[in-house]
Amino acid sequence: MASEVEETLKRIEGQRGVVGTVVCNADGIPIRSSLDGVATAQYARLLRKLTVMAKSAVRDIDPQNDLTFLRLRSQKCEIMVGLENEFLVIVIQNLHQ
């Protein structure tokens, strides 16, 4: 099972434009990452906070609802955050222009 996980993540990282991936848990601790230590810590910490707020926003509007995916597009790249079971998978992709 662990190898499947590895495989999946490797496949994602191999896609065109992907800069890196970070997997972190509910406490914002990065479990696995393809970026260096400092960047990993930064992404994990900041995006954890953001997803918590986004999740509470969604649930405030409709308590039955829940946040599943968050996409943050900026001038230079797109940050995609997938949420499942308190785990976060963060992928940073460069825009292709």
Add this chain to the structure above:
Amino acid sequence: MPHCLQCINLIMEIVHVYVRRRGDFGRQSHFSDRPAELLVDIGPDPPLADGFIHRDPRDVATQSAQEMSEHQVNTERFESESRGINHVEGGWPKDVNPQEMEQTIRFRKKVEKDENYVTSVLQLGSVMENCIKQNNATDIYQDYSEDEEAADEVQEPPAAKTVNVFRDPNEVKRTVTGLSWHPDGNRKLAGAYSCLEFQKASKDMSFDSYIWDIENPNRPELTLKPVSPLVCLEYNPKDCHTLAGGCYNGQIAFWDTRRGSQPVELSSVEQSHRDPVYKLIWMQSKTGTDAFSASTDGQVLWWDMRRLSEPTERLVLDLSREGSLDAALGASALEFEATMPTKFMVGTEQGLVLSCNRKAKSPAEKIVCTFDGHHGPVYALQRNPFFPKNFLTVGDWTARIWSEDIKESSIMWTRYQTSYLMDACWSPVRPAVFFTVKMDGVLDVWDVLFKQNEPTLSIKVCDEGLYSLRLQESGRLLACGSRLGGASLLELGPSLSTLQRNEKSLVAAMFERETKREKILEARQRELRLKERSRSEQSREDDGAKEADGQEDPEELIARAEADFFSAIDAEIKRRQKEEDKHRVGGEEEEEEEEEERAFQFEKVLKTQQCCCFYFCHFFS
């Protein structure tokens, strides 16, 4: 028993005795109870009731709403500051030390073995891949409507609104006497703070001037600490880190914002101006360090910022071309246009505008011509950025537009305003628009194509007077400084900051028309004067022949005039007397006498006036 108060002098016998009854002092009150006593009893009087009507039903209004009151509260200005804490890495459980690699690795391995983890990541992996491929396929945020042309703008009425106010942080407020925008990017505004009222500057007035970041009105970005308050301050257009300022004591100071608040260089006191430096302008030069300054001591000095110990050139604004400081005119405004680097203009305290040529051979020829139009000091002087031949001046209560060709008068001018105009400038994007600020705190926007006798827009920026004004290069933002140290930042509406269709040609036509009108008027004046002169010359020739007869002529004339005059007065008096005799009989003789006296005095006054007139005529002819 009466008690006595005796004033007894120990040495001598009784001098005086004050006697007062104890009862008169104010006896202590003894209260006692007493049954009620009926004093008056007025019973009902039935006959009186007939004068009243029983009213049924009666309208009584009641409101069963909740009682509420309105209260307004304005809080004190809330100063906020942004602070951040750097959270390095967190969330680790207590038993794991984040610094220790082993422990963290162990923790991570443990989580990776978790069932939950595996399923989640696998699930998310597929979702994520989808999105990534999507991104790679097309740009979903592409702008498809770029090609459509912008619809014709609706003509909005001219408007401007205050965006921010930058207040002087010191206790003792000083006037904002100079403003300068940062040349690059326009995000910073430098303000020169000083007190220009003679001897009103208090001892604890601070000398600092500030550079503000327009996004943060709470705190100035940089403080500049000169040796004496700055009257004017300018960014170097070539190097956006350097500024030059003119001080109240006449010195020039040069700052580099990268090197802190103290001036990098300061001109020597002996070689600088002797009065506050009212204006300092950077010049276009290869080295980018040349500037020139003007002050009310009558001098215009050129400086090289690298060597401020003495000015490179000196010009004394003496109209008699002698270069004497005593006869010099004090300068209160300066103008320089980069497209005409050898010419510059100086506005003086006496209301004259001098046009000068820097490259003249001798100092006497430096002052080329003068324009006389204002009754008071010229506080602002600027050429129109689109039509450099026309320039705007502000002084006394009017703003005037001049053309370089017409020296006698301005080609266009505003009405006399109700309060003093302190500063003015053209809009950098619209040739027909200029702005003025007044002592009553009002900013006027004048659009000569729209309305000529009134400002197009008048905004009351603050209660105290406005002293300085500067527009940003883009033409949208405007900063004005007030007497109590508040620099207000206003944003102009789109109609005032975008070039209108045909504006340039219309304005050019207008200026030409006005110039032509003035030229025609001037030509006519000249004609009339010539005619007068030739006529007077002719009459002088005739007079010359007559004068041979003798000096008596004018005196004879005077004598004749006097005789005529007195006879007229006498006739009047007699007429009045006759009238009074008709109306009144006796008793009012005093009045008559009074009237006569009055008439006599009137006579005397007129007589002296007449003599003066005649003597004047004599001199003139």
